[in-house]
Amino acid sequence: MKELHIGIIGFGTVGAGVVETIQKNAQLISQRVGFTPVITRIADLDITTDRGVKVPDGVLTTNAMDVIEDPNIQVVVELVGGTTIAKTFILKALQHKKSVVTANKALLATYGQELFAAAQENGVDIWFEASVGGGIPCLKALREGLAANHVQEILGILNGTCNYILTRMEQEGADFNAVLKAAQEAGYAEANPALDVDGFDTAHKTAILASLAYGHWFNAKQVDTQGISSVTQQDIQYASELGYRIKLLAIIKEVNGHIQLGVHPALVPAASLLGNVSGVFNAVWIRGDIVGNTMYYGRGAGRQATASAVVADLIDLGLNISNNCLRRLPAFTPYDGYEHVMESSEVIARYYVRLQVMDKPGVLAKVSGILAKYDISIASVTQKENSSSSSVAMVILTHKAQDAALKSALAEIAVLDECSETPVVFRIEDLA
Amino acid sequence: MKELHIGIIGFGTVGAGVVETIQKNAQLISQRVGFTPVITRIADLDITTDRGVKVPDGVLTTNAMDVIEDPNIQVVVELVGGTTIAKTFILKALQHKKSVVTANKALLATYGQELFAAAQENGVDIWFEASVGGGIPCLKALREGLAANHVQEILGILNGTCNYILTRMEQEGADFNAVLKAAQEAGYAEANPALDVDGFDTAHKTAILASLAYGHWFNAKQVDTQGISSVTQQDIQYASELGYRIKLLAIIKEVNGHIQLGVHPALVPAASLLGNVSGVFNAVWIRGDIVGNTMYYGRGAGRQATASAVVADLIDLGLNISNNCLRRLPAFTPYDGYEHVMESSEVIARYYVRLQVMDKPGVLAKVSGILAKYDISIASVTQKENSSSSSVAMVILTHKAQDAALKSALAEIAVLDECSETPVVFRIEDLA
Numbered sequence: 001m002k003e004l005h006i007g008i009i010g011f012g013t014v015g016a017g018v019v020e021t022i023q024k025n026a027q028l029i030s031q032r033v034g035f036t037p038v039i040t041r042i043a044d045l046d047i048t049t050d051r052g053v054k055v056p057d058g059v060l061t062t063n064a065m066d067v068i069e070d071p072n073i074q075v076v077v078e079l080v081g082g083t084t085i086a087k088t089f090i091l092k093a094l095q096h097k098k099s100v101v102t103a104n105k106a107l108l109a110t111y112g113q114e115l116f117a118a119a120q121e122n123g124v125d126i127w128f129e130a131s132v133g134g135g136i137p138c139l140k141a142l143r144e145g146l147a148a149n150h151v152q153e154i155l156g157i158l159n160g161t162c163n164y165i166l167t168r169m170e171q172e173g174a175d176f177n178a179v180l181k182a183a184q185e186a187g188y189a190e191a192n193p194a195l196d197v198d199g200f201d202t203a204h205k206t207a208i209l210a211s212l213a214y215g216h217w218f219n220a221k222q223v224d225t226q227g228i229s230s231v232t233q234q235d236i237q238y239a240s241e242l243g244y245r246i247k248l249l250a251i252i253k254e255v256n257g258h259i260q261l262g263v264h265p266a267l268v269p270a271a272s273l274l275g276n277v278s279g280v281f282n283a284v285w286i287r288g289d290i291v292g293n294t295m296y297y298g299r300g301a302g303r304q305a306t307a308s309a310v311v312a313d314l315i316d317l318g319l320n321i322s323n324n325c326l327r328r329l330p331a332f333t334p335y336d337g338y339e340h341v342m343e344s345s346e347v348i349a350r351y352y353v354r355l356q357v358m359d360k361p362g363v364l365a366k367v368s369g370i371l372a373k374y375d376i377s378i379a380s381v382t383q384k385e386n387s388s389s390s391s392v393a394m395v396i397l398t399h400k401a402q403d404a405a406l407k408s409a410l411a412e413i414a415v416l417d418e419c420s421e422t423p424v425v426f427r428i429e430d431l432a
Numbered sequence: 433m434k435e436l437h438i439g440i441i442g443f444g445t446v447g448a449g450v451v452e453t454i455q456k457n458a459q460l461i462s463q464r465v466g467f468t469p470v471i472t473r474i475a476d477l478d479i480t481t482d483r484g485v486k487v488p489d490g491v492l493t494t495n496a497m498d499v500i501e502d503p504n505i506q507v508v509v510e511l512v513g514g515t516t517i518a519k520t521f522i523l524k525a526l527q528h529k530k531s532v533v534t535a536n537k538a539l540l541a542t543y544g545q546e547l548f549a550a551a552q553e554n555g556v557d558i559w560f561e562a563s564v565g566g567g568i569p570c571l572k573a574l575r576e577g578l579a580a581n582h583v584q585e586i587l588g589i590l591n592g593t594c595n596y597i598l599t600r601m602e603q604e605g606a607d608f609n610a611v612l613k614a615a616q617e618a619g620y621a622e623a624n625p626a627l628d629v630d631g632f633d634t635a636h637k638t639a640i641l642a643s644l645a646y647g648h649w650f651n652a653k654q655v656d657t658q659g660i661s662s663v664t665q666q667d668i669q670y671a672s673e674l675g676y677r678i679k680l681l682a683i684i685k686e687v688n689g690h691i692q693l694g695v696h697p698a699l700v701p702a703a704s705l706l707g708n709v710s711g712v713f714n715a716v717w718i719r720g721d722i723v724g725n726t727m728y729y730g731r732g733a734g735r736q737a738t739a740s741a742v743v744a745d746l747i748d749l750g751l752n753i754s755n756n757c758l759r760r761l762p763a764f765t766p767y768d769g770y771e772h773v774m775e776s777s778e779v780i781a782r783y784y785v786r787l788q789v790m791d792k793p794g795v796l797a798k799v800s801g802i803l804a805k806y807d808i809s810i811a812s813v814t815q816k817e818n819s820s821s822s823s824v825a826m827v828i829l830t831h832k833a834q835d836a837a838l839k840s841a842l843a844e845i846a847v848l849d850e851c852s853e854t855p856v857v858f859r860i861e862d863l864a
Contacts, residue, residue, distance in 0.1 A: 021580055025582060025722070031765070033579065034765075129577070135722075135723035135726065136577075137573050140569075140572065140573070140576060141569050141728075144747075144748065145561070145569020145573070146569065147744050148453055148457055148739070150460055215463060271708065272708070273729060276703065276704070290739060291567035292567065294728075296727075297725075297729070298724065298726035304723065305723050307722060308578065308720060311722075312576065312577055312578065312580050315580065319761055320760075323757040323759075325755040328751050333466075
């Protein structure tokens with residue numbers, strides 16, 4: 001039986017998961033694809049901590065170059081993370097004609113083009129299924145399964161921490177800060193949660209999905225990014241009364257050749273599939289011009305789910321190596337036509353608006369008058385009773401409106417004497 | 433630019449969809465993969481009917497051999513359907529060293545092994561993504577995306593007609609026969625609906641999914657198959673009151689190396705993702721030992737969705753051809769260990785049981801006594817009031833029970849004087 005010799009750089013949670021997966025299922029994999037995956041070397045600065053998996057003597061090393069320069073190793077898995085030393089390791093591995101598997105979304109979203117150019121130059125592959133949607137084979141679905149389609153829209157729940165927080169807020173009626181604290185204590189959120197809750201992790205994944213869909217490598221900085229810390233318990237309840245749930249969505253749309261790239265808290269129908277993606281789970285909703293609506297669901301993070309995607313990439317590369325067809329389908333192939341990213345002001349969408357206003361006659365007339373002036377049509381308006389305060393919440397769902405017009409209208413509304421707080425605005429995505 | 437020369441046999445709805453898809457997106461596809469798909473010849477007995485797509489002069493022929501023997505054609509798409517002449521065409525195409533794409537689940541479920549052997553012998557590929565789940569790239573997900581996993585369970589909503597009927601029964605409170613008639617008039621069900629509503633189409637797809645998951649080519653006859661005609665409006669309402677929806681499920685499970693293969697109406701939680709798959713849509717729920725639960729959703733049939741999957745297969749084969757790596761990943765690779773299919777009596781599952789019983793004291797004691805005798809534990813029991821009749825419905829949800837024991841218990845219950853109708857039994861799948 002042929003063997004595929006694998007080197008791993010970074011022996012943390014996911015690295016241990018990859019080793020465990022291969023130890024458990026190597027025989028099954030070899031029956032399916034005709035070669036046995038073998039972990040030949042593993043590099044990490046710390047090679048003494050017990051990761052819960054046993055590796056043979058001589059496999060561990062503290063020197064990443066022992067992996068990169070080993071002539072037996074055919075594929076290098078980068079699991080160091082970050083955008084500095086990880087990039088160096090990948091470039092060196094590619095220069096040594098090793099194909100690479102990585103789960104590093106931040107690195108790809110920032111330096112993707114440079115890495116792909118290096119892979120092309122050296123005639124090897126770089127594969128990254130685990131970088132978006134964890135164990136869900138969503139990049140394979142997008143790039144191969146839907147290859148006949150022009151992609152019209154992608155909506156994704158791509159950050160398990162945010163979805164866990166929003167789900168608990170909904171189920172327990174608790175506030176954002178209380179749930180975040182509990183999530184941190186339970187290990188579901190980082191001590192510094194900004195990367196997750198401010199939407200940056202989702203923005204990295206948004207950039208990768210959009211790049212694969214449209215043949216232009218977008219940078220995460222081009223993604224209009226909004227986090228979930230502005231979502232209150234009030235908003236979740238009002239959304240629920242109107243038949244919606246609030247999710248942090250990656251939003252990618254093509255409109256007349258222009259690409260919309262956003263990360264926003266958004267109301268999705270409570271009865272929709274995306275609305276029913278709960279807890280740490282992820283889902284990617286893709287609409288193609290031929291296939292229509294499709295969705296892909298699973299665990300978006302964690303030792304095992306991430307390992308499942310990394311090993312799937314290893315198998316894919318192993319098939320290329322054993323069939324002598326590296327670069328059969330390059331990880332990314334650029335083409336023209338979709339490089340223009342819309343300004344956020346150009347976006348046309350439906351919106352949820354919550355205003356805090358004085359409970360007195362004429363307020364609704366003023367607010368609706370300003371919205372009408374900016375050509376914003378109201379789909380529904382609800383004014384909430386509140387006996388304990390002189391101000392009440394007014395919840396407005398708009399029909400499709402231009403973002404710039406809504407911003408102008410809300411700027412006028414915000415300075416009304418009757419308006420006591422900055423208006424809260426979220427997107428509505430009806431999955432139509 | 434390189435070209436991929438394609439021949440199509442069968443110019444019906446799907447054939448026209450494939451032509452339309454390639455006409456629309458050939459340029460995009462060539463930008464993505466480096467070759468342009470070209471429809472070189474199309475064979476059909478009827479070449480005069482307008483299919484809504486234009487093809488150049490000389491492409492159409494009434495003779496399938498014109499396609500199969502054309503030396504320029506690299507891939508043949510079989511869209512004739514059925515298990516007789518379609519098989520002949522595929523075998524001849526393979527003998528002419530053409531790779532083949534087919535959507536023919538009945539043929540694959542019946543003669544898969546013979547077709548795969550012929551493909552292997554001739555060094556070409558046979559690909560069939562459209563045969564299960566229509567436009568959903570679920571076979572690719574199972575075979576490639578989850579290749580690192582041992583599959584523990586697959587649950588599928590795989591027949592759009594059945595799901596459309598069950599959804600309308602639920603939403604409109606109408607009976608099976610009324611909805612079936614309306615579905616037939618609207619073109620969502622065949623004049624002879626047996627293949628769909630009796631579960632045979634789902635059984636074909638179940639056999640294909642299980643074969644790919646477990647390395648043994650199962651025959652559709654090995655699938656314990658039950659249709660939806662026994663599902664009444666009553667059952668749908670009772671299920672709903674208990675928090676469930678009734679779906680026709682493909683059920684595939686591995687238990688101690690033995691494979692459970694079934695098609696059954698089953699109660700799934702109304703709040704679950706599978707429970708929210710409505711209308712003609714399909715979904716495949718796959719649990720792997722590494723990745724955990726995943727799900728794949730989309731249109732399971734229709735001209736465009738099926739074409740999306742067929743053209744994805746053509747692109748996959750085109751990549752193999754242009755990279756000189758045919759049989760890089762054979763369509764099916766057999767291995768040992770999972771060939772034993774469980775007898776239905778061996779199955780252990782949760783069950784929904786509806787009895788029609790006399791409304792008098794002691795009935796529940798008798799029924800529960802018989803269930804206890806067979807070691808069947810009751811999770812919940814509800815007796816329905818009914819003022820218009822002396823018999824009432826008793827709805828029992830069991831804990832996990834052996835199918836054989838339940839059958840024995842129900843045989844005893846059925847002959848009780850107090851029991852007025854044959855008991856109705858459906859599976860419960862909690863997606864745990």
